[in-house]
Amino acid sequence: MKSFEEQLGVIQRGVVDIVTKEDLAAKLKSGRQLVIKLGIDPTAADIHLGHTVTLNKLRQFQDLGHRVVLIIGDYTAMVGDPSGKTSGRQPLTREDIVKNVADYKAQVFKILNPDTIEIVYNGTWFEKLTFAETLKLVSKFTLAQMLEHETFDRRFKEGRPLSLQEMMYPVMQGYDSVMIKADIEIGGTDQRFNVIAGRFLQRESGMEPQAGLFTPILIGLDGKNKMSKSLGNYIALNDKPEDMFGKVMSIPDGLMRNYYELLTDVEMGAIDSFERSMNEGKTNPRDIKINLAYEIVKKYTGEAGAKYGREYFEKSFGANKEVPYEAHLYEWTFGNTEISVGELLKHVGAAASNSDARRMVEQGGFYINEMKISDFKKIMRKGDMPFTFRAGKKNFGTFRQQ
Secondary structure (H helix, E strand, O other): OOOHHHHHHHHOOOOOEEEOHHHHHHHHHOOOOOEEEEEEOOOOOOOEHHHHHHHHHHHHHHHOOOEEEEEEOOOHHHOOOOOOOOOOOOOOOHHHHHHHHHHHHHHHOOOOOHHHEEEEEOHHHHOOOOHHHHHHHHOOOOHHHHOOOHHHHHHHHOOOOOOHHHHHHHHHHHHHHHHHOOOEEEEEHHHHHHHHHHHHHHHHOOOOOOEEEEEOOOEOOOOOOEOOOOOOOOOEOOOOHHHHHHHHHOOOHHHHHHHHHHHOOOOHHHHHHHHHHHHOOOOOHHHHHHHHHHHHHHHHHHHHHHHHHHHHHHHHHOOOOOOOHHHOEEOOOOOOOEEEHHHHHHHOOOOOOHHHHHHHHHOOOEEEOOEEOOOOOOEEEHHHOOEEEEEOOOEEEEEOOO
């Protein structure tokens, strides 16, 4: 096992907060194999790059020789993490959770080593708790403690509904730490309260409290908001290489260092060099971004996928671009023989709403048969097929008869 200093250098990369640094140092200096915890609630089927920030950190602990435990929150998912939410989540059915778990496991092994990981379900212990045991567990927390949770406090002060079920979530996540005797828990900065709840319950149980490592929330493709499927600003692990490459190329230049540090294995010294060279005007930011896209796509699709993604991008958007319209074929699946430009743009995923579509058209980003369309009221007709379209930099294809 590596020395304390070597381990700390690896562990601190991309970490913005530690609770507490003293606890972490003591655990690492002990020289023993530590139990590292990461919990994932299968609330959706897809994993995107925002989820991989903590998964990458878990993989680092695997490589350092520690015992890593991935907790699948089949029970916590039925409650839903309320952190950052202005209202209660819609509870998932057991059937939804089972399906999502299967999809999750297939994706996380693109990052984690399946040979050195322990996967457990928190339903293993929660389904065995009696009501008396549950009451004893929740009695350890006070309302004042719960209102230290930023989300709970805000909703309480604003008079928004706040259910007892939602308040159970940090209790449940904390109890997970007790059950596996976690030494370190990894989470995004939005998980701080939940991780501290684990430290509290471990102390109450006579255990040494876990240390918490917190990673930043990954900003999405829009450069403003948390990467999220609901906002459409995400890159999915299951994206095709060319789509993943193109999406990375669409991020604002200001996000590149963040993406390099959190999503790749490129050495920090090299990242510093890239940033310095770009800031001094010695290197075109586009070249640095191409290398970033290559590294990310290679991580999830291999060298061949990364090469294909780069070639596809350069062919589509290079100096002598030839847009490969035939690579994306669309059928007319609309119920009517005529549709608006807005409906077409939403159908192909180029716009989330009519206002997004209008903005794209008015800013000159929409083409039909290589002709710029500036009239948002234009009607597309089934009889016009086949025709090509191009919307922005990432969406293009051909509508044709089957």
